[in-house]
Amino acid sequence: MLFSFLSRSATARSRAHPVCYARLTQGLLAGLVALIGLNAGAQTLPPEVEALLARAKVPREAFAAVVVDAAPALNGKAAPLLSYRAGNAMNPASVMKLVTTYAGLELLGPAYTWTTPVYADGPIADGVLNGNLVIQGGGDPKLVMERLWLLLRRVQGLGIKTISGDIVLDRSAFAASTQNPGDFDGEALRPYNVQPDALLVNYKSVVMTFVPNPGNGSASIRYDPPLAGVQMQASVPLSAGSNGRSTLGDCGDYRAQLQPDLADPLRLAFAGSYPVACGEKSWAIAYPDPARYVGRAIAGLWREMGGTLDGRVREGATPSGLKPAFEMESPSLAEVIRDINKFSNNVMAQQLFLTLSLQRPGGASNEASREAVRGWWLARFGAQNGGADVPVLDNGSGLSRLERVTPQGLARMLQTAYVSGAMPELMASLPITGVDGTLKRSRSQVSQGWAHLKSGTLRDATALAGYVHTPSGRRLVVVGIINHPNAPAARPALEALVDWAVKEGSR
Incomplete structure (x- = not known):
């Protein structure tokens, strides 16, 4: 997407x-x-x-x-x-x-390909990793939603259903940048302004898909990826065209009509309505708190896939001498x-x-x-x-x-x-x-x-x-x-x- x-x-x-x-x-x-x-x-x-x-x-x-x-x-x-x-x-x-x-x-x-090694820092027994899961970014430009799902599916393939420790994100391959996404033109929520990251997941963006259901007068909203700890409004009311009936020509500026409130990183909400004439549409935005996006995306998707995390997601270094359990390889x-x-x-x-x-x-x-x-x-x-x-x-x-x-x-x-x-x-x-x-x-x-x-x-x-x-x-x-x-x-x-x-x- x-x-x-x-x-x-x-x-x-x-x-x-x-x-x-x-x-x-x-x-x-x-x-x-x-x-x-x-x-x-x-x-x-x-x-x-x-x-x-x-x-x-x-x-x-x-x-x-x-x-x-x-x-x-x-x-x-x-x-x-x-x-x-x-x-x-x-x-x-x-x-x-x-x-x-x-x-x-x-x-x-x-x-040339980029690789993202994944480490199990602890023994695995009865579906539990007794330690930390470490994901080490190597600059992969295309670690999109589907490939992140495959990465976590391979983690489960190791026999891990529960992580008793933390998910540790090693992003040290790229030197830290002080640039803000809004520095270029003040449009921090535009995906084209997303800043690079050694562990770049899904371009640090959220894709919101609006699916109208005329039967109940609302449009459901699907968010990809799911973000842990973020309240995401599940639906918005539908609106008809200017003549009271919807036509394909009545879609107009549906984003403005939704009256979005997207500046709060802990809450994505809409005060308006969605034109039924628009049919299904997707809208991508850059997450307003990019530093925490990767952690929220990984934790949210892990839980959606049925995994359990007893600890938290945090940044850290890969332990010296630890061998990767597997490596996720990018396209060429x-x-x-x-x-x-x-x-x-x-x-x-x-x-x-x-x-x-x-x-x-x-x-x-x-x-x-x-x-x-x-x-x-x-x-x-x-x-x-x-x-x-x-x-x-x-x-x-x-x-x-x-x-x-x-x-x-x-x-x-x-x-x-x-x-x-x-x-x-x-x-x-x-x-x-x-x-x-x-x-x-x-x-x-x-x-x-x-x-x-x-x-x-x-x-x-x-x-x-x-x-x-x-x-x-x-x-x-x-x-x-x-x-x-x-x-x-x-x-x-x-x-x-x-x-x-x-x-x-x-x-």
């Missing part, structure tokens, strides 16, 4: 994987191919792009773009079709996820980046970003991951454009006012990726225009089904970047970024740029 600690260290995994810094230099030539002429080519914007920028009241100086062949060395077409202010560092919004996911594919490998990185890019999942991107520095002492941190990505970039691409092309990262998700990258730097990375072994996984992770992910509702008529692109939008930034396929068989890299208070209104200009690339690249 929404979107372990390693049994061997991240260092051991990187040694086992064939990609390492010594071999990264082998791909340097592919990256340097793109340097030829990136600042050459057309400096005049396509008329349709310029017209749409003007309609959105966005000046040309707020726009930067590159359209260039994905593999110029293969067809001898090194000069870009378009290069407009391509050397300017811009805020790419969620398009920065391209850097994080490609770095992850190269540094960790597409088969190749699968995870599909969720990150197709649906622009911020917290999953941040989990991956932090994973890039898991081997550092003291736990993974944004600072250490920035160093890791910068070192990878310099080894792979060098410090072109006077170093301006090296991306400036904050948390790796693009949900930041600080992150910057130049269009030509991003284009060079995408060109290098196109001729690398990671190309199939990276391209398959990108939304297809008019088909799926964040671009399913794309209004583009020309490029529908012809482009794999990552989109990004903040209140003052919007961007598109990725690969465009033309009917002639030509493959292009397209990067377009707008930084301006009216940037979201200028999104059609970016779509026009992609359409132009399809047509121009077919000539």
Whole structure:
């Protein structure tokens, strides 16, 4: 419904994987191919792009773009079709996820998985664990409700029905963060603002499903996961449409009509009603007390599954020398980046970003991951454009006012990726225009089904970047970024740029 600690260290995994810094230099030539002429080519914007920028009241100086062949060395077409202010560092919004996911594919490998070890710290007899159950987080980005259920089912498979001690949560793999979920835009209950966690469960979110029952005049509410110690209103009264009868067109803003009171972490309540015309709907919110979410979710689900906990849920360290009873393994990185890019999942991107520095002492941190990505970039691409092309990262998700990258730097990375072994996984992770992910509702008529692109939008930034396929068989890299208070209104200009690339690249 929404979107372990390693049994061997991240260092051991990187040694086992064939990609390492010594071999990264082998791909340097592919990256340097793109340097030829990136600042050459057309400096005049396509008329349709310029017209749409003007309609959105966005000046040309707020726009930067590159359209260039994905593999110029293969067809001898090194000069870009378009290069407009391509050397300017811009805020790419969620398009920065391209850097994080490609770095992850190269540094960790597409088969990389996260593991969550579970320990029984005490003997098991007659269905009772006489001691503590320890769950050690390793940064798994997709420990969602279903997989948490499987984890606890495996605990029961050990013969444990009652835990006489505590459930201990070890979250030390990631360094502690002082950031508040509401720091970015004041919307702390929005799931996109959830902060990363070494033991990230169900994106620290609660999914509320409303199921109308006209027979008794109410809608039942189901909460996933169940949260221990939280009062959750079981139902709300139904309301009809404006004419006294419900129609499918009467749903309206059902969230406002519910009059929610969701700020109290110990009580989720609604003072309003639910329109019967809405049918069944689900609404996800970030839990207002994220520090205690994981403990409440695990305790609540354990009890719902028939388990008993005599102690409490608390944070703590894994006892030294204790061997795990089992390990829960995540989907592969190749699968995870599909969720990150197709649906622009911020917290999953941040989990991956932090994973890039898991081997550092003291736990993974944004600072250490920035160093890791910068070192990878310099080894792979060098410090072109006077170093301006090296991306400036904050948390790796693009949900930041600080992150910057130049269009030509991003284009060079995408060109290098196109001729690398990671190309199939990276391209398959990108939304297809008019088909799926964040671009399913794309209004583009020309490029529908012809482009794999990552989109990004903040209140003052919007961007598109990725690969465009033309009917002639030509493959292009397209990067377009707008930084301006009216940037979201200028999104059609970016779509026009992609359409132009399809047509121009077919000539």
